[in-house]
Amino acid sequence: MSASSHLRPYLIKLVLVAVLAIFLAQALFPFAWMAITAFKRDSDLYNPTNNPFLFNEPPTLAHFRLLFNETKFLRWVANTAGVGLSTVLITLVLAVPAAYALSRLRGRLGQQLAVAIFLTYLVPPTLLFLPLSQIVSTLGFQDKLWALVITYPSLSTPFVAWLLMGFFRSLPQELEEAALVDGADRFTAFRRIMLPLAVPGILTAVIFTFTLAVNEFIYALTFVSISDLKTVSAGVPTDLIRGDVFFWGAIMGSALVVSLPVALLYNAFLDRFVEGLTAGALR
Amino acid sequence: MVSTALQREAAARRPRRLITWELWLLLPAVTYIFLLIGFPLLLSIYYSFSHISVGRRDFSFAGLANFRALFSDQVFLQALRNTILITVVVLVVVLVLATILATALAERFRGRAVIRYLLLLPWAAPVVMSTIAWKWVFDSQYSVVNWVLRRLHIIGPFEFPQWLGVPSLAIISIIVVQVWRILPFATVITLAGMTAVPRELIEAALVDGAGFFTRLFRITLPIIRPIIGVAVLFTALFTFTDMAVVWILTRGGPYNTSHVLASWAFQVGILAGDLARGAAIALFMLPALAVIAVWVLHLVSRETAQ
Incomplete structure (x- = not known):
């Protein structure tokens, strides 16, 4: 009896460590695999008798040289950055005023409008890409980056408006009302008082929107088929192939180069996104 | 009291405008969302009852012909079964693992923040990039999984x-791959629920001598049921509407056996150019979406009722 109760804390600790170790291993394994593959020589990589976890030959930068000098990877990165920044800009222009308005609308109408906008976030791109492909080609945007610039904000605006609405609601309204009483018009009061206070929320929206643009796959695959105009998410899986042969070293290099910064950035804001989704269920 | 009365009086004197400034500010976003979500959604329903294809803008009414054709399309039926099977299995596995992981992360220990951050990386990384890493893990000749299995005999x-x-x-x-990707997301939500459970309740249960599993199944999980509902909802949504994982891993192969609704709609609607048939396939996601939407509305009304 006394022996077992003595051991109990250690046993709990042991179980905890084991559980976390297993989960950590499975979570990080694909990233480790990207890194190992990206720095391995082809002769090492494609030798089935070699231990794949070890560098049986010295590491190499050959895959990164190929990636940066002989493929369109950097072009895709530039396209992604351009599309991402445009998406962020359009999203903010649409969602910031909408969120502010929703946060000030009183009564049932405000609540209903907010829920309606949030519901459109649930409509998946996989349901819309077929009619959108026709709309895009009718507008003459097929195989142009404009196709992505005009469609991506539709994936981000509903959620960002919802997220920022919650944020504006949490700001003290008295400050704004004081400015209004002092004779400022509503726009000035918003720009001078509310906007600076909302910077953390807007930063969250920027990260969410930009990473969404990097992530997006189906619109990029459907609307843009010219290799020079692809984003990384569409280019890497479709164009880093010669015939049937995948350039695994270069592909894993590109996956590593894209994944790490995006994941590290997104992760820092993840809790705020989740708060946006769970708003209500926690209260 | 006086000030509210004054305000009410002022509001009564102000001319009543039908469209307030709030609605003007909402107009651009609402218009844009309608044009790029509402309108295409209606269009895709219309497509599925028409003859439209990429080469031929034939909007004439086809009745139920597209849907009737689907039920003799073996690949579609397989894709429908796969979508349901994958979603259900992912949901169950994710919920069980997320509960275990969240329980572990709810403990206080050194390095918790770092470990939590690392555990969340699969959700934060771009899905295309991590899925392509998995494709290499599952490679036909150089799969590391096979190497390990061979070593272990x-x-x-x-x-x-x-x-x-x-x-x-x-x-x-x-x-x-879906479980790997979505688990961190469900874990964060479950963990947020667990940390919101009042400590007094847990301590009272401890005093009463309730064991670990009693506390988990009798106290924590029932209390956080609404928030687990949110995790279920979004896990299901992200799984059954996703195309990237399937498309990159298998492209629906071998022999079109691993398609889901989204990937088969892409194959038929874009690659084969039969927009009407593709739209009809994608439309089979709609009933599940409707259920999710009603569920969200229920959660929201519960919140406003409180």
């Missing part, structure tokens, strides 16, 4: 299981 030295080349293994691979 689980498979023979000359066995090469084709993870993405055998129908049942391909589905399992898709499930593995």
Whole structure:
């Protein structure tokens, strides 16, 4: 009896460590695999008798040289950055005023409008890409980056408006009302008082929107088929192939180069996104 | 009291405008969302009842012809079964694992923040990039999984299981990647619920001598049921509407056995150019979406009722 109760804390600790170790291993394994593959020589990589976890030959930068000098990877990165920044800009222009308005609308109408906008976030791109492909080609945007610039904000605006609405609601309204009483018009009061206070929320929206643009796959695959105009998410899986042969070293290099910064950035804001989704269920 | 009365009086004197400034500010976003979500949604329903294809803008009414054709399309029926199977399995596995992981992360220990951050990386990384890493993990010749299994003598030295080349293994691979990707997301939500459970309740249960499992199943889980509902909702949504994982891992192969609704709609609607048939396939996601939407409305009304 006394022996077992003595051991109990250690046993709990042991179980905890084991559980976390297993989960950590499975979570990080694909990233480790990207890194190992990206720095391995082809002769090492494609030798089935070699231990794949070890560098049986010295590491190499050959895959990164190929990636940066002989493929369109950097072009895709530039396209992604351009599309991402445009998406962020359009999203903010649409969602910031909408969120502010929703946060000030009183009564049932405000609540209903907010829920309606949030519901459109649930409509998946996989349901819309077929009619959108026709709309895009009718507008003459097929195989142009404009196709992505005009469609991506539709994936981000509903959620960002919802997220920022919650944020504006949490700001003290008295400050704004004081400015209004002092004779400022509503726009000035918003720009001078509310906007600076909302910077953390807007930063969250920027990260969410930009990473969404990097992530997006189906619109990029459907609307843009010219290799020079692809984003990384569409280019890497479709164009880093010669015939049937995948350039695994270069592909894993590109996956590593894209994944790490995006994941590290997104992760820092993840809790705020989740708060946006769970708003209500926690209260 | 006086000030509210004054305000009310002022409001009564102000001319009543039908469209307030709030609605003007909402107009651009609402218009844009309607044009790029509402309108295409209606259009895709219309497509599914028409003859439209990429080469031929034939909007004439086709009745139920597209849907009737789907039910003799073996690939579609398989895709429908796969979508349901993958979603249900992913949901169950994710919920069980997320509860275990969240329980572990709810403990206080050194390095907790770092470990939590690292555990969340699969959700934060771009899905295309991580899925392509999994494609290499499941490679036909150089799969590291096979190398490990061979070393452990689980498979023979000359066995090469084709993870993405055998129908049942391909589905399992898709499930593995979806679980890997969504687990962190469900864990964060479950953990947020667990940390919101009042400590007094847990301590009272401890005093009463309730064991770990009693506390988990009798106190924590019932209390956080609404928030687990949110995790279920979004896990299901992200799984059954996703195309990237399936498309990159298997492209629906081998022999079109691992398609889901989204990937088969893409194959038929874009690659084969039959927009009407593709739209009809994608439309089978709508009933599940409607259920999710009603569920969200229920959660919201519960919140406003409180």
